[in-house]
Amino acid sequence: MTDSTDLPEGYSASAEVGALRQRRSRAERSWLALKKAPLSAWFGMIVVAGYVFVALFAPWLAPYGEAQIFATPFAPWDETHRFGTDQIGRDILTRLIYGARNTMGIALVTTLLSFLIGGGLGLVAAINRSWLDQFLSRAVDVLMAIPSLIFALVLLSIFKPSVVSLILIIAVLDSTRVFRLTRAVAINVAVMDYVEVARLRGEKLGWVMKNEILPNIMPPLVAEFGLRFSFVFLTIAALSFLGVGIQPPTADWGSMVRDNASLIQFAQYDLKAGITPLLPAAAIGLLTVAVNFVVDWFLHKTSGLRDEQ
Amino acid sequence: MHPVLVTIVKRLLLGVVTLFVVSAIIFSSISLLPGDFGEAVLGQAATEDTVAAFRKELGLDKPAPARYLDWVKSVAKGDLGTSFSGRSASGQDRSRSVAEMIAPRLKNTLFLASVTALIAVPLALFLGLTAALYRNSWYDRSVNVTTLTTISMPEFFVAYVLILIFASLWKVFPSLATVDIDMAMGERLNRIALPAITLTLVIVAHMMRMTRAAIINLLASPYIEMARLKGASRSEVILKHALPNAWAPIATVIAFNLAYLVVGVVVVEVVFVYPGIGQLMVDSVSSRDIPVVQACALIFAGTYILLNLIADVIGIVTNPRLLHPR
Numbered sequence: 001m002t003d004s005t006d007l008p009e010g011y012s013a014s015a016e017v018g019a020l021r022q023r024r025s026r027a028e029r030s031w032l033a034l035k036k037a038p039l040s041a042w043f044g045m046i047v048v049a050g051y052v053f054v055a056l057f058a059p060w061l062a063p064y065g066e067a068q069i070f071a072t073p074f075a076p077w078d079e080t081h082r083f084g085t086d087q088i089g090r091d092i093l094t095r096l097i098y099g100a101r102n103t104m105g106i107a108l109v110t111t112l113l114s115f116l117i118g119g120g121l122g123l124v125a126a127i128n129r130s131w132l133d134q135f136l137s138r139a140v141d142v143l144m145a146i147p148s149l150i151f152a153l154v155l156l157s158i159f160k161p162s163v164v165s166l167i168l169i170i171a172v173l174d175s176t177r178v179f180r181l182t183r184a185v186a187i188n189v190a191v192m193d194y195v196e197v198a199r200l201r202g203e204k205l206g207w208v209m210k211n212e213i214l215p216n217i218m219p220p221l222v223a224e225f226g227l228r229f230s231f232v233f234l235t236i237a238a239l240s241f242l243g244v245g246i247q248p249p250t251a252d253w254g255s256m257v258r259d260n261a262s263l264i265q266f267a268q269y270d271l272k273a274g275i276t277p278l279l280p281a282a283a284i285g286l287l288t289v290a291v292n293f294v295v296d297w298f299l300h301k302t303s304g305l306r307d308e309q
Numbered sequence: 310m311h312p313v314l315v316t317i318v319k320r321l322l323l324g325v326v327t328l329f330v331v332s333a334i335i336f337s338s339i340s341l342l343p344g345d346f347g348e349a350v351l352g353q354a355a356t357e358d359t360v361a362a363f364r365k366e367l368g369l370d371k372p373a374p375a376r377y378l379d380w381v382k383s384v385a386k387g388d389l390g391t392s393f394s395g396r397s398a399s400g401q402d403r404s405r406s407v408a409e410m411i412a413p414r415l416k417n418t419l420f421l422a423s424v425t426a427l428i429a430v431p432l433a434l435f436l437g438l439t440a441a442l443y444r445n446s447w448y449d450r451s452v453n454v455t456t457l458t459t460i461s462m463p464e465f466f467v468a469y470v471l472i473l474i475f476a477s478l479w480k481v482f483p484s485l486a487t488v489d490i491d492m493a494m495g496e497r498l499n500r501i502a503l504p505a506i507t508l509t510l511v512i513v514a515h516m517m518r519m520t521r522a523a524i525i526n527l528l529a530s531p532y533i534e535m536a537r538l539k540g541a542s543r544s545e546v547i548l549k550h551a552l553p554n555a556w557a558p559i560a561t562v563i564a565f566n567l568a569y570l571v572v573g574v575v576v577v578e579v580v581f582v583y584p585g586i587g588q589l590m591v592d593s594v595s596s597r598d599i600p601v602v603q604a605c606a607l608i609f610a611g612t613y614i615l616l617n618l619i620a621d622v623i624g625i626v627t628n629p630r631l632l633h634p635r
Contacts, residue, residue: 141327142327142330142331142334145327145331145610145613145614145617146331146334146335146606146610146613147568147571147572147609147610147613148572149572149575150571150572150575150590150605150606150609150610150613151606151610153575153590153591153594153602153606154335154338154594154602154603154606155338156594157338157593157594157597157598157599157602158338158597158599230461234463237463238463238464238465238576241463241465241576241579242575242576242579242591242594243591243595244591244594244595257465257466257469261469261580264469264472264473264477264484265477265484266477267473267477267478268477268478271478274473274477274478275473277469278466278469278470278473281463281465281466281469282466284463284466285461285462285463285466288461288462288463289457289458289461289462292457292461
């Protein structure tokens, strides 16, 4: 047997194979996924990023102060007021920019809170499966039997409309849906052997929830977060539009539509004025569409879930 | 007893229980009111006696379960209590009964909802069927994109765009949907055209997409392949073989979306100033007229529960697996 010496000193075949199989870092993997994202997902992400940017830097972007009042109410579009002024003479563009911050901020806090309540209880119910699970599931069934907008209206007639009561009411009502989903997906994971092992090892309920179950149910929860956010966002906008949600002088898109709605009657004389009340409504619609596009793509990616076909 | 009947009876009982629990929740909301609300209703100048009399009239001096039973009894008799508005500090009472306030508005809301349903349901079925028939064509895609967009839009956006185009720029329909009882039918229909179109756009999208999905799902079944192999035409396959089996999911979708109409009607009535109970409820929430809010919520929740119940029962009745158990 002759010893072939073509190979460099210290070569090992397993090292070469190992080098090829080196795992890509999380950032590299996300970038690869992003590059393959369809046009609609890119559109959605860019729009969402734009909204977040406007919301974060509102005080620097807005030409005037949030509640600054000018002499002419319902002023037409011109250089000083890009989109005119509203019924008491506040700059529409400024209110739109601050509205991004208020409307989105409140919707985000509400969604986070509803995930904290619904997700936490859902996990507990899925692991423990005792009377607590029964009780929570039946309570959620009843709460979901009332349309949430109607229930929110009843509660808002009792507690005075304020940002805090609005956030609490919507978060509790919305947490029922989060509870349902979390419980449903967590139950499938909770019967896995590794969860059993962790419990036998004597880990506490909280530890099992956080380290064994939560990482395995993340993708559907993240997608649900996007959907719930747009739903909460629409509900808050609708309540504000009805005049029982976010109260003045806080700038918010729902109440802006309501306040400027009368301008629509003048569309035939000045089309720009007629469009003014539609701007905040379009801002609401565009964000919802964008979030839906991103969630759609994310669901495709993580679960291979395709709608029909 | 036939197993299907057992399932249906169980579902009906569950519905009744839900309705009672929901009514108890709506009712108990009045107990959550802060102690000084008597003053808020009657005004600052109300004397102790007037406030006490007012609380007694509401039965706040009795324990909650007894009050709930009284309330259920009077609701069953059609007595929904008396409105908070129209009361004054001096104890003079010009308030109206809630039932009297609600009755004409309920009729208006039902009128709007049924006109919408009459347009929306056939339209959604037609669009869903044709989209499934010509799947992946430009027609299917454009219907899909349009409906996806209308789903994501808030109702008031759709409503105001319609007002801008059809009432302001191009005066086809009135922008305010004020109706009264002695108006002729044609005039009434003309007045509610825009709200009905708005609601239609909002619910057609869901119904159409789910009809399409149900049909496409069925088209993957072996018996459809069999029908194709024996040479049946495309429309024959869909109308004769797929559709009869798709009725159950489609009926469920229709009932769920009509239930959704219950919520949509609130916003749309406010936009078009339509005198229905949605607008009444919003006004009462602003003026904190709790008895009216409770009555409206009860009607909305009851309709919602009933429609969901009907949807479930249709689903049970038309399920071949349940009808022919082994």
